[in-house]
Amino acid sequence: xxxxxxxxxxxxxxxxxxxxxxxxxxxxxxxxxxxxxxxxxxxxxxxxxxxxxxxxxxxxxxxxxxxxxxxxxxxxxxxxxxxxxxxxxxxxxxxxxxxxxxxxxxxxxxxxxxxxxxxxxxxxxxxxxxxxxxxxxxxxxxxxxxxxxxxxxxxxxxxxxxxxxxxxxxxxxxxxxxxxxxxxxxxxxxxxxxxx
Amino acid sequence: xxxxxxxxxxxxxxxxxxxxxxxxxxxxxxxxxxxxxxxxxxxxxxxxxxxxxxxxxxxxxxxxxxxxxxxxxxxxxxxxxxxxxxxxxxxxxxxxxxxxxxxxxxxxxxxxxxxxxxxxxxxxxxxxxxxxxxxxxxxxxxxxxxxxxxxxxxxxxxxxxxxxxxxxxxxxxxxxxxxxxxxxxxxxxxxxxxxx
Numbered sequence: 546x547x548x549x550x551x552x553x554x555x556x557x558x559x560x561x562x563x564x565x566x567x568x569x570x571x572x573x574x575x576x577x578x579x580x581x582x583x584x585x586x587x588x589x590x591x592x593x594x595x596x597x598x599x600x601x602x603x604x605x606x607x608x609x610x611x612x613x614x615x616x617x618x619x620x621x622x623x624x625x626x627x628x629x630x631x632x633x634x635x636x637x638x639x640x641x642x643x644x645x646x647x648x649x650x651x652x653x654x655x656x657x658x659x660x661x662x663x664x665x666x667x668x669x670x671x672x673x674x675x676x677x678x679x680x681x682x683x684x685x686x687x688x689x690x691x692x693x694x695x696x697x698x699x700x701x702x703x704x705x706x707x708x709x710x711x712x713x714x715x716x717x718x719x720x721x722x723x724x725x726x727x728x729x730x731x732x733x734x735x736x737x738x739x740x741x
Numbered sequence: 742x743x744x745x746x747x748x749x750x751x752x753x754x755x756x757x758x759x760x761x762x763x764x765x766x767x768x769x770x771x772x773x774x775x776x777x778x779x780x781x782x783x784x785x786x787x788x789x790x791x792x793x794x795x796x797x798x799x800x801x802x803x804x805x806x807x808x809x810x811x812x813x814x815x816x817x818x819x820x821x822x823x824x825x826x827x828x829x830x831x832x833x834x835x836x837x838x839x840x841x842x843x844x845x846x847x848x849x850x851x852x853x854x855x856x857x858x859x860x861x862x863x864x865x866x867x868x869x870x871x872x873x874x875x876x877x878x879x880x881x882x883x884x885x886x887x888x889x890x891x892x893x894x895x896x897x898x899x900x901x902x903x904x905x906x907x908x909x910x911x912x913x914x915x916x917x918x919x920x921x922x923x924x925x926x927x928x929x930x931x932x933x934x935x936x937x
Contacts, residue, residue, distance in 0.1 A: 567860075568860060569860065570860065571856065571857055571859075571860045571861070652859075653856075653859050653860055656855060656856045656859050657856045657859075659852060659856070659904060659907075659908055660767065660849075660852045660853045660855070660856035661767055662908060663767075663848075663849050663852050663853075663907040663908060664763075664764060664765065664766060664767045664849060665767070666909055673909065673910050676905070676910040691922045691925070694918045694919050694921070694922035694923075695919075695922050695923075695926070697911065697915055697916075697918070697919035697922075698898055698919040698920070698922055698923040698926075700901070700905075701897075701898045701900075701901030701902045701904075701905055701911075701916075701919060702894055702897045702898040702901055703901065704897075704900070704901030704904050704905065705896070705897030705898055705899065705900035705901035705902075705904070706897045706901075708855055708897075708900050708901070708904070709872070709896075709897055709900065711855075711859040712855055712858060712859060713862055713869065714869050714872045715893065715897075719893055720893075720897075722890045722893070723890050723891075723893035723894040723897060724894070725890070726887045726890035726891050726893075726894055727894040729887075730891070730894075730926040730927065730929070731926065733926070733929070
């Protein structure tokens with residue numbers, strides 16, 4: 546490893562090693578020692594950058610979120626100026642679904658992190674903020690007095706599709722067809738809600 | 742432990758111990774030794790019933806599925822005879838969402854299992870069957886030529902709501918409001934789909 550690597554860069558290298566270990570063997574294989582071996586550094590150096598496993602996990606998850614954000618930004622950019630709500634929502638969601646090798650590896654880390662934080666709520670600090678931002682953004686694109694509930698459902702559906710894709714329960718075609726059907730529904734005229 | 746415990750019963754006792762360990766410390770803490778200690782039996786006995794961690798995990802997940810099935814059956818029974826699609830779907834989905842302490846513990850095991858099998862597809866054998874059955878059942882209750890896609894979306898939404906409840910991203914109220922909005926949408930007249 547070159548000597549002039551800066552702090553963020555070195556942390557990212559270690560987080561990448563963590564993600565490779567997690568993607569190959571699952572989060573239970575993630576330990577200071579394993580990650581150090583994978584990154585080709587000493588356990589002491591890993592510990593210098595991450596005092597605890599929680600810190601290491603949270604940083605890896607932050608890297609995954611940054612990558613997802615970059616994928617979303619790129620997908621939106623390709624739509625050109627002023628995209629309509631439907632292509633915008635579809636592009637955003639498809640960009641984070643585990644449909645490529647790269648996003649699949651990231652999805653496995655995200656899933657492992659979810660499982661990890663489900664029993665350690667403290668380690669999840671800051672995650673809720675991203676969810677709230679997505680909810681607000683999506684709600685603005687949806688019609689109806691229940692746009693916030695529609696957005697909450699759409700975001701949950703995105704999460705569930707990701708899980709089913711990672712677990713091999715849905716094929717890519719099934720997941721995208723379900724997404725398209727959902728977009729038809731959530732973008733439909735608001736009076737639909739009155740049928741209740 | 743009494744001597745006459747039968748095989749299934751003893752396996753269930755061990756699976757329960759596994760689930761307590763997983764719910765408390767996460768799946769990465771699940772090992773033959775930990776589970777044996779928690780169950781108050783010898784590691785050798787655990788190994789007698791489960792040759793590998795995969796087997797132990799798969800059995801614990803089967804126990805969770807059985808409990809979910811029992812919750813669904815009970816929720817449907819309380820609806821009386823010939824319930825309409827909306828209360829039927831709502832009762833089924835609410836029954837498996839992690840809204841009580843018990844279903845939350847089961848949800849953590851299910852989430853840990855998902856993360857575990859995402860990197861070990863072989864350990865997930867048989868899971869897809871339950872998903873297919875739920876899809877078929879739900880699709881029969883939904884209107885529209887895209888009923889299968891609607892069902893796939895509804896099931897994914899259920900999974901995502903569970904994840905967000907476990908992670909503390911959604912409150913129970915938010916999750917149920919999103920579910921209600923979604924039921925409004927998926928049960929709406931089929932011509933909605935033509936708006937695409």
